[in-house]
Amino acid sequence: MDAGLFTKMLSDKSVTDLKKLKYKYPQADLAEFVSLLKGSFYHALPLKDFDGGQMVYLESVAQVRLSAARVLLTPQDSSQPYGIKAMEEEIVSTLSIEQIDTSRDSVRKILSGYAPANESEKRIYAMKKGLEFIVDPAHQISEENLHQLYEMTIGALLPEEDRLPPGNLYRNDSVYVVGDKVEHTGLNWKKLPEYMGALIEFANMDGDMNDLLKAALLHFDLAYLHPYFDGNGRMARLLHLWYLVQRGYSSALFVPLSGFIERSRKGYYDAYTLIEQNARISGVLDVTPFLVYFIENVYHKLSNALPAASTTEYFQAALASGSVTEKEKDLWQFVLSAYGGGEFSTKQLERDFGSAAYATIRSFVLKFEGMGLLRRTKYGNRVKYSVK
Structure with missing residues (x-):
């Protein structure tokens, strides 16, 4: 097979769908393409299909960042x-x-x-x-x-x-x-x-x-x-x-x-x-x-899906410097675990956390917003917070 044609087929967006490739290229080219994949490009795995053949994958196509x-x-x-x-x-x-x-x-x-x-x-x-x-x-x-x-x-x-x-x-x-x-x-x-x-x-x-x-x-x-x-x-x-x-x-x-x-x-x-x-x-x-x-x-x-690495690093630095209290640390950990990337209100945090007065919750939220760790979003008269 011509190297240019093989490269074109390998880079085709339908390369993982052989049925679609079958409609784009002549049958003989598809057969030769598959034969070349088997000979030199498939990465064999120590797992078998139902007939005892080795499972494979295309390393050049399955690239995770x-x-x-x-x-x-x-x-x-x-x-x-x-x-x-x-x-x-x-x-x-x-x-x-x-x-x-x-x-x-x-x-x-x-x-x-x-x-x-x-x-x-x-x-x-x-x-x-x-x-x-x-x-x-x-x-x-x-x-x-x-x-x-x-x-x-x-x-x-x-x-x-x-x-x-x-x-x-x-x-x-x-x-x-x-x-x-x-x-x-x-x-x-x-x-x-x-x-x-x-x-x-x-x-x-x-x-x-x-x-x-x-x-x-x-x-x-x-x-x-x-x-x-x-x-x-x-x-x-x-x-x-x-x-x-x-x-x-x-x-x-x-x-x-x-x-x-x-x-x-x-x-x-x-x-x-x-x-x-x-x-x-x-x-x-x-x-x-x-x-x-x-x-x-x-x-x-x-x-x-998770807080930015810079957010985690900034919190750790603040903790190490002594500018975060134990109660604030507990609240921060609770926010990360209970809400993840979701939003919450101060009243909701007070209710869910269960062991801090509203004034403590409010102070924590405002302080961590000022530190750039929490993001404020307004919905009319209501305010919600989320981890940056």
């Missing part, structure tokens, strides 16, 4: 390893993606420490426990811990017919993803111990793959294998976060990963479909479409 990793690596000024607001969004969104009815008020109630009062709130409480489980550094990714996480967050709440048999880490029968038609069939259940063992081994393997891309790949593979009768999507998203936490991305649980997915849900599911569609044309399971989905819809949108 360093700024995305920097955002997730920047420690937050919080006494907790997760943000309450981010946890609220994560739970609401991950359940919504699976079309499980819940209410934001119920999520806030459970996160405030109330006991669940119904089945919906039991699911919320289970997801809360799961998020707390993955943030604990004692819980490394292993098959046993993955099973514990599954039972904690999903398995114990399922009807009897959808639960794993006693002693089984994974399902013991076939499972299908059904829309208007059967869209995906999970891996033959007899192969699950082998394939899931390889997935866990890959999660703990050192290598040269970008951590953010590897997290997305673990997410894809768990959902692709579909090791459970129900809850595979929720487990894939938990595994994604778990891997980032385990690799030291301290702000991973201050960002509602599932919130970004929910807002681009069609692209999320289309990426799974596209991978299998491409495989029917090329004979190779190329996961690039899923990685590109995460790069464009999640990772490259993170910069606005």
